[in-house]
Amino acid sequence: MYNYKHYCKNLHKYIHIVDVCFFTVSQEQIKNLYQRFQQLSGNHEKISRDDLERIPALNNNPIRKQIITAFFDKRNQHQNDVGSLDEIGFEQFLMVMSHFRPVNSTATEEEKVTVRKQKLRFLFNMHDTDNDGIITLDEYRTVVEELLSQSGAIETEVARSIADAAMLEVASTNVPHMAPDDFYEGITFEHFEQILKGIEMESRMSIRFLDMNTATMRCGKLSS
């Protein structure tokens, strides 16, 4: 059950959003997502964190806190805003979801690079919780700890040493020559891109069902 009228009224707006996000999508998919949104929000206009936290399937997910936070993160709305929202509407929901669209096979190299950057930016924002533009060692440690949190009683020392090793690797790859007194502040976005260039983000970080290639609209605007 969803508010069909409301949906139709705003359909053009929703399409515009995904246009801005430079992905192809079909009306069918938007409708599906809208239905889901209504389901989650209990037919209200906005959803809050509690609505997402109520999803039972997420309970087994070790990083569910980060995922839910990502939905309410203003940085993922591409409006050069920072901070976090308390509630999000369908447009914002769609905006976040659009980060998981697979890239169109007919996309040019340039487009693929943009898409990849966007996805990596999403990931980066998930790690960089204090929004200072770098992932510090503590933030990275938190990431690893959360990842291992569901695996039983893992001592924090193990998680820390893994995070330390990973950080060292990033530093070694990106800034090979540092004097003993230099301090490596943290992983910047460029370094982040560099270390993950082995993973094909465009295809890895995508949800399959959003890839019904019955594209009805496609914009030519390059997003930021």
Place this chain on the structure above:
Amino acid sequence: KGKKTLFQHLVFLEGSVFTVAVASSDQHSPITAHSGSHKATDHGSHNNTGKAFPVLDLNYENVRVPFEISLWVLLASLMKLGFHLVPHLSNIVPESCLLIVVGLLVGGIIRGTGETVPPVLDSKLFFYILLPPIILDAGYFLPIRPFMENLGTILIFAVVGTLWNAFFVGGLLYGVCQIGTESSSILSRIGLLQCLLFGSIISAVDPVAVLAVFEEIHINELLHILVFGESLLNDAVTVVLYHLFEEFSGIGSVTLLKGFLGVISFFVVALGGVLVGVLYGILAAFTSRFTSHTRVIEPLFVFLYSYMAYLSAEIFHLSGIMALIACGAVMRPYVEANISHKSHTTIKYFLKMWSSVSETLIFIFLGVATVAGPHDWNWTFVTVTVILCLVARVIGVVGLTFIINKFRIVKLTTKDQFIIAYGGLRGAIAFSLGFLLNKEHFPEREIFLTAIITVIFFTVFVQGMTIKPLVELLAVKKKQEAKRSINEEIHTQFLDHLLTGIEDICGHYGHHHWKDKLNRFNKKYVKKCLIAGERSKEPQLIAFYHKMEMKQAIQLVESGGGIKMPSAVPSTVSMQNIQPRPSTKPAPERAIPQLSKNKEEEIRKILRTNLQRTRQRLRSYNRHTLVADPYEDGLSDLFLKKQKMFQIEKKMNTYLTVPAPPPDSPTMCRARLASDPQAYSIKPASNKVPMIQVDLASPQSPDSVNLLDEFGQANQQEEEEQGLMMKPPSRPREAKKPSEEDEAKDQQRLMRCLSDPGPSADEDEDGAFLP
């Protein structure tokens, strides 16, 4: 003259090597008798001393069979050696071609000496002895993650593609035979069913040939797994079609019901084979749980259970290949968690060795069998077959890709399609299946065999030789020599969870959702049953990290210290660059932990620099290169190492880092490895990453290298002391004056000596557990 006879004799016997090994028919007894009489005269002509008691006697009969078998295997191995000694040969011509040529030569020699060439590629020998090692090798080391990700595509190519090929080739061939030739010619007598049977034999892509050719061209992982996976999974289709048409041709007619039963039997064959394999795989995993006291026979269980799976499937006419693959793939994660490192190495080496020899033998025998015949060359039939096979393959691949791309995220490009089509090689399986045909039911058996051989030759020679330059020409993406970094591992896991979470939020039960469910089921129930002890709880990230640490440490020992090594990214970054500066340094007694912390960080830095080194092994199924086992250096290297050690000792002191080892530590390590297997198996007492403790040079110092918990509670008196602990057990842990005392102690510390670091300390294609 005696020598010449003996030589002839040897060559001849060489040729009839497997006549006794295989349950052979009467046609071989005249040969045996012949040889018997031959030998008698030989014997008589040589034994002219007239002694009462033969001091030197020639009795070849007793050892004949093993002797001949060994001669063949020796020939195969020497050929393999020889190819790599000739400088540029292996770059131009793939090994498979050379081996076939050798087989042709040997067959020619045998024929030239006037003897009958034996049917060496007898089907029983092929299917029960030569084929299983290759398939097991492929199945055991199958990279599960890419295979599962592309399973849909692979299945479509294997099932639909093979069916299409079979019917297209068979049908059109029948048409050509009927229409294109005169009614009196032999071709027009070939029935439709026979043609379809021929089509089904010739249409299957052969795993042996694909492996042999593809492993030399280092193509990217996706294409490799697609073609290779297809070649493995189409066995079920081939088996069903073969038996179907064979039976129908025997009866001479086909009804709709029978056709329907055929479809059902396909599912039974395929799924039944997989089920049998999974069952045996679980049995093997379960057995391996209890082998901690009898490590030496661990590899044997792996081989036996797999072979039993194959044979059991063959009993019921199920797909033996699929059973073998399923068995290997299922048992691997659990077995590897249970068995010792040495057993793992043994399994790996044995599998590679057997499959290598098998492959070589198969190609040689193919050559010999070509010479042996019997042949019936029919220009029309052969050329039409070759052309049809090519055309069918191309059309099939293009058509199927068009459909498949609608469902794939990563689409297959035209280049990919070309490689997939071009990589559809036929091989010895087709020949053996043809050989199995009954002469009474199939009078045109010889025509078929000739055509099969021609197609095999064409694909292996022409396509095999040209695929490498074509890959270069088309600039197909090659396999990435990527080091699996810990960041990638972290983020792969992160992505998995992230995508699962997003899918849950969308309410969409997709790919990730089910994978996550499977993983949780696996972790909760299956691992507990099948993995012994505490290893069942080790999460994958930690296992991966642990593997990396071990690998670095092995490399460190191997190279005698990290200082002089040319690392890929020479870096001076160390832990202290990363650690946030502690806010205060309150008391002077903290100076000592500070110092040792620096030392530890230096040590870590050295270890980490090894992270950047390029890996020594390709992440693929290359049969010829195995990971460089640090323990396989001969003793001749030992001296070199000793020299290195002395040099390192000097350098080490200036860096205050990894202390110099005693000169004989590698020897001690090796001696240790050879003897006591139990003291060094890695079984962490709890969920802690094992650590290597280095003991002081105490009276029993060589014996006291063992493994401790890295973060054992006893060591955590000060929180700065993290990481690798290098503490002598006798040193009291109060603050001491730094510098000379510590340095002296440092120098006495033993170098880490890795013993039995647990299974798969070297990388594998995949994580240790299910992805």
